[in-house]
Amino acid sequence: MSATxxxxxxxxxxxxxRREILNQLSHKELYIGEITDSFxxxxxxxxxxxxxxxxxxxxxxxxxxxxxxxxxxxxxxKEVQDWVSYFEKFWKQKLQNLKNLAETTSQHKTN
Numbered sequence: 001m002s003a004t005x006x007x008x009x010x011x012x013x014x015x016x017x018r019r020e021i022l023n024q025l026s027h028k029e030l031y032i033g034e035i036t037d038s039f040x041x042x043x044x045x046x047x048x049x050x051x052x053x054x055x056x057x058x059x060x061x062x063x064x065x066x067x068x069x070x071x072x073x074x075x076x077x078k079e080v081q082d083w084v085s086y087f088e089k090f091w092k093q094k095l096q097n098l099k100n101l102a103e104t105t106s107q108h109k110t111n
Contacts, residue, residue: 012056013058015049020073021049022053032047032070059073106111
């Protein structure tokens with residue numbers, strides 16, 4: 001019995017090689033040979049990275065002749081953007097509070 005293991009977006013983008021593959025695919029559709037040429041790792045290793053990205057729905061593929069072309073599907077990255085956005089707002093508020101405290105403290109010292 002074999003089961004397909006889906007990878008979540010965070011797991012998929014955790015690896016720097018996969019992030020670079022996504023970056024390349026954000027410019028244009030590529031086949032595996034073009035992707036492999038950009039790295040110093042083997043074609044089977046790139047294929048494994050592409051499978052992980054595909055299982056996370058970050059990469060789509062289509063077959064044309066004997067070549068399989070890969071393209072970016074950015075939609076799942078929205079989840080990451082939303083998560084990061086929350087913390088960006090959180091830290092902006094914390095920094096604003098710190099600035100306000102520093103300004104209040106500075107005003108009390110000059111008075």
